[in-house]
Amino acid sequence: MNESFGTRLRARLDKHGPLCVGLDPSPELLHAWGLDDSPAGLDRFSRTVVDTVSDLVGVVKPQSAFYERWGSRGIAVLEQTIADLRDAGTLVLLDVKRGDIGSTMTAYAEAYLDRGSPLAADAVTLSPYLGFGSLRGAITSALASDAGVFVLARTSNPEATALQSAVAGEIYEGVRAANTGHSPLGSIGVVVGATVLDPGYPLDHLNGPVLAPGLGAQGASPADIGRLFAPVRHAVVPSASRAVLADPAKLRMRTERYRDECVHHLSS
Numbered sequence: 001m002n003e004s005f006g007t008r009l010r011a012r013l014d015k016h017g018p019l020c021v022g023l024d025p026s027p028e029l030l031h032a033w034g035l036d037d038s039p040a041g042l043d044r045f046s047r048t049v050v051d052t053v054s055d056l057v058g059v060v061k062p063q064s065a066f067y068e069r070w071g072s073r074g075i076a077v078l079e080q081t082i083a084d085l086r087d088a089g090t091l092v093l094l095d096v097k098r099g100d101i102g103s104t105m106t107a108y109a110e111a112y113l114d115r116g117s118p119l120a121a122d123a124v125t126l127s128p129y130l131g132f133g134s135l136r137g138a139i140t141s142a143l144a145s146d147a148g149v150f151v152l153a154r155t156s157n158p159e160a161t162a163l164q165s166a167v168a169g170e171i172y173e174g175v176r177a178a179n180t181g182h183s184p185l186g187s188i189g190v191v192v193g194a195t196v197l198d199p200g201y202p203l204d205h206l207n208g209p210v211l212a213p214g215l216g217a218q219g220a221s222p223a224d225i226g227r228l229f230a231p232v233r234h235a236v237v238p239s240a241s242r243a244v245l246a247d248p249a250k251l252r253m254r255t256e257r258y259r260d261e262c263v264h265h266l267s268s
């Protein structure tokens with residue numbers, strides 16, 4: 001029997017520390033790297049990031065939108081990047097934020113979670129704003145494929161606060177229920193930005209992982225990670241994209257620095 005996503009994630013976090021590197025090949029970053037904004041540029045950027053950080057972190061989070069910009073040629077690069085990460089033994093958390101009615105979610109689950117799909121990731125981000133129940137089929141598919149999902153609960157952007165604080169309770173409770181009985185860690189996670197002032201829920205009750213974007217470019221620091229997520233120190237996955245990707249010559253050093261500072265603030 002294969003190991004669940006939660007089990008694999010826990011092992012990677014224990015070995016490599018919590019940091020997740022985001023893979024966001026925006027036109028600005030490609031330009032800063034001296035690369036063309038083209039499928040060839042995306043490919044070069046992605047291969048360089050995979051080669052540079054895959055021994056440093058347990059999880060990499062490609063942002064699908066930056067590959068989708070280039071249509072089928074960008075998706076081909078994304079498929080190759082997912083394959084390269086898997087070959088390197090790095091967990092792939094594909095940031096796609098899909099959310100729709102149940103029958104369509106089944107198709108998204110086939111695209112991103114079914115082991116036979118060329119875009120199959122270890123986990124994906126999902127949006128619950130058609131109701132948490134609309135995600136149940138996708139969650140069932142994820143568990144059947146030993147994959148995981150991260151459901152948006154309190155995202156890192158400031159515009160989200162009013163809407164999400166009104167409904168986050170339903171999302172947290174749905175995730176908690178989905179993880180009941182799973183050990184050492186459930187496979188169903190939440191997204192809680194490192195920029196939020198208060199997650200509004202005892203995250204250690206979830207028995208699942210917490211993706212915490214917002215480190216660096218959006219203003220959150222490793223100290224914020226320690227302050228917000230100490231109760232889930234073995235389950236939090238802080239992610240940084242622009243802050244580590246800005247300069248290829250400093251990519252490895254910045255990844256190590258953010259990783260080590262997150263470890264430090266989570267253990268103090």
Ligand SMILES: O=c1ccn([C@@H]2O[C@H](COP(=O)(O)O)[C@@H](O)[C@H]2O)c(=O)[nH]1
Binds near residue numbers: 156191243
């Ligand atoms: O709440 C969320 C959920 C996802 N994101 C994504 O993470 C990265 C952040 O990039 P940075 O350069 O580290 O700011 C990006 O892909 C977002 O789409 C998020 O920021 N907040």
